[in-house]
Amino acid sequence: FVLPSDFDTAGLDGSQPAAFIATPMLKVVEPMLPGPPVVTRLLQALGRFPAKGCYLYGGKWMAEPVFPKGMMTNGLLGLSSNQQFMGLPADATARPGDYAFLRPTQSEAVLQQFGSIAVFSGGRIVDRWPALPMA
Template sequence: YGALAAALDAELRFAFEVDVGLHRGGFSSPAEIKALTIPKGLRCEGIMAYEAHAPEIPGLFGGAAKALKQASAKAAEFVAVLGPDQRRILNIGGSRTALLHGSGVANEVSIGSAFVLPKDFDTPGLDGFQPAAFIATSILKALDPVLPGPAAVSRTLQALGLFPRKGCYLYGGKWMAEPVFPKGMKPNGLVGLSSNQQFMGLPAGANVKPGDYAFLRPTQSEAVLQHFGAIAVFSDGRIVEFWPTLPMG
């Protein structure tokens, strides 16, 4: 970056990525930063810390509260080796942790996925958020499903509750998503997943037909949204505009 700044004859601002417990990368010790000589043309603006591990720490080891406290304390150690003019960005947190912080050294938090709340982000710190992004796909076929082979096998499995009496096939499939509508729709292990025509079991009372829409809630955000086109923004009973997503890569 120093060489790039010199080649461009420009000042480049940066923040140090620091490890506060996730161990995914970044500087692991404040001493490492203190020992650095920052090349001419670069200006340190602060640190970027991430503690996505905190909600996953078992209570046996102190749970999320202790992990967040430790992460904040570690971040403060990194801030202490920065000069007063190098502390504009003191960042910590992710969607599942940012709102769990109380007081601390950070002056900003990072939130992304929480704004569309995929299923994996149903955590206590995000109780006030609502899901805002869904996969809508057409129902291609609605039928009384039968497995390949003797019909008696299907009837026996249905009697045992292992295979549905009603089902449908969706356009596409095998997404990182969980079905939410029609109510009670779910995949079946005997048929398996497909990225072409996804089979879904339905409750006995479900009333669907080809051309109806099924809806699924993504379990992740960018990992799913980038596989589709623009997001159709639905408001007051109609699609009001389209929002492009960032490209893959």
């Protein structure tokens, strides 16, 4: 089992997720919405728009952000399959080139979008497994 999040059920409580999407952060920014800066500042003060964010390589995956802690999608900038914007906590120490990790919500629909699965164990990649082809 790779345990995508759609299968988080009481019967699988003892299991741990085994597949994640790793993607590089292209940019880390103090985001601004189009228009007057006061609108961005107001939405940030209300907690509706992040004071810090990043752009990921690729995006619009069927996956939930898990790292860096507190990373989340933002409805004001929407989703993109090219460079996905993600909000970050104001104290995040992320830098361009760091990796973000997302947990797939499904396995068969998500893993087919990628090449082989890198098997990570003991702090390093030890093998590569091909994803099963769609039948």
